[in-house]
Amino acid sequence: MAHHCLAPDILPWLDRLNDQHDDMLAKTIELAEINSGSLNHQGVNQVLAQLQKLTAHLSAEQERIAVAPLTEVNDNGSMVQHRLGDALRLRKRPQAPLQVFLCGHMDTVFAKDSSFQQVRWLDDDTINGPGVTDLKGGILVMLKALDVLEQSPWAEQIGWEMLFNPDEEIGSPGSAPLIAEAAQRVHFGMIFEPCLPDGNLAGQRKGSGNFTVVSHGKAAHAGREHHLGRNAIRALCDFISAMDDLNGQRPGITFNPGYIHGGGPTNIVPERCIHRFNIRLEHPDDQQWCLTQLDSIIAAINQREGIRLELHGGFTRQPKLLTPANRQLLFMAKDIGHELGIPLEIKLTGGCCDGNNLAAAGIPNIDTLGVQGGAIHSEQEYLYVKSLVPRAKLSAAILLSFARASAFGEQFDWLAASSGEQQ
Ligand SMILES: [Zn+2]
Incomplete structure (x- = not known):
């Protein structure tokens, strides 16, 4: 050169x-x-x-x-x-x-x-x-x-x-x-x-993506009807743990749980909470891998009756x-x-x-x-x-x-x- x-x-x-x-x-x-x-x-x-x-x-x-x-x-x-x-x-x-x-x-x-x-x-x-x-x-x-x-x-x-x-x-x-x-x-x-x-x-x-997961459960009184509630926080925690476990599975990709919000009075089974996270990656091809992993984590949790996780967001910056x-x-x-x-x-x-x-x-x-x-x-x-x-x-x-x-x-x-x- x-x-x-x-x-x-x-x-x-x-x-x-x-x-x-x-x-x-x-x-x-x-x-x-x-x-x-x-x-x-x-x-x-x-x-x-x-x-x-x-x-x-x-x-x-x-x-x-x-x-x-x-x-x-x-x-x-x-x-x-x-x-x-x-x-x-x-x-x-x-x-x-x-x-x-x-x-x-x-x-x-x-x-x-x-x-x-x-x-x-x-x-x-x-x-x-x-x-x-x-x-x-x-x-x-x-x-x-x-x-x-x-x-x-x-x-x-x-x-x-x-x-x-x-x-x-x-x-x-x-x-x-x-x-x-x-x-x-x-x-x-x-x-x-x-x-x-x-x-x-x-x-x-690196490239970057920002995502939000909304966890929907079902509210119920924690004392009288706990068994009728579906705890949105528990479902979201399972999602976050599984997502965080993706760190280190593929070189150059990081998952960062960054924000969590939701729930309310402790005598009520929480019906909703949200979580925001960021992904960084080095290779454009890895975007699809990330999305597939997230989808399968969500699909597994959504098998639970009364629980629904929704994923929003996407990759805004290509590597x-x-x-x-x-x-x-x-x-x-x-x-x-x-x-x-x-x-x-x-x-x-x-x-x-x-x-x-x-x-x-x-x-x-x-x-x-x-x-x-x-x-x-x-x-x-x-x-x-x-x-x-x-x-x-x-x-x-x-x-x-x-x-x-x-x-x-x-x-x-x-x-x-x-x-x-x-x-
Ligand atoms: Zn700047």
């Missing part, structure tokens, strides 16, 4: 980012202090309004798109719908020879009523705040990198489609169709999830396997990082993101181009602020390297070679 050298005439364009630190930091903090928990659609839309302002100067075609509501089983075992915030999509130069998809999510895991709403300094180099790293700092990295492309003389070589989605933290149920649509039009993807806490990039990623094109893209980023003094390795991770969806649609992508920080999804979430400018330079350098090479007549057949999607 050829070593990618950063063309010397790219460097002055990257230097334009040298004085952008304060601006990136201020805007990251501003976005982080708008609560945008995935189910807080007003807050997500407030972030969207800010992003409309921050992208106005790009003079791209801009669409605000409503996405389907989230449907889920509530604690009572009933199906409910939650409205989600809108998505924002920008497109520019759809006729350019090379098309890139840029994606960052607006939502966070911190609900509207979370106690974690403000940004504070931990030390001179580090801030703590909701979404500072996942993914609001990444949004600034994406925007600044794109600014550099737009200012450069090679801009017309690359057309781009930028998606700000409202629901990544809950598995992108509403925005998945928008990502699949983009996959029909682009050659590669850049996603601005945080890099790994040590600064490295994610390569292969991200590295195709040769995806590998080459990652190594290109690594080489460019090396020249910019940003040492990068490619690591496997159990986490998943929109990069999984894009890869499943056949589009090579790098999905950890955002900022460096850690403890994401917790109130300890921190951002190493000195990563803002270097990460913007890294993404800008990737975009400029493609654009400049295209201007010199280079073809990028390797991007499509293993994607299955021909433009």
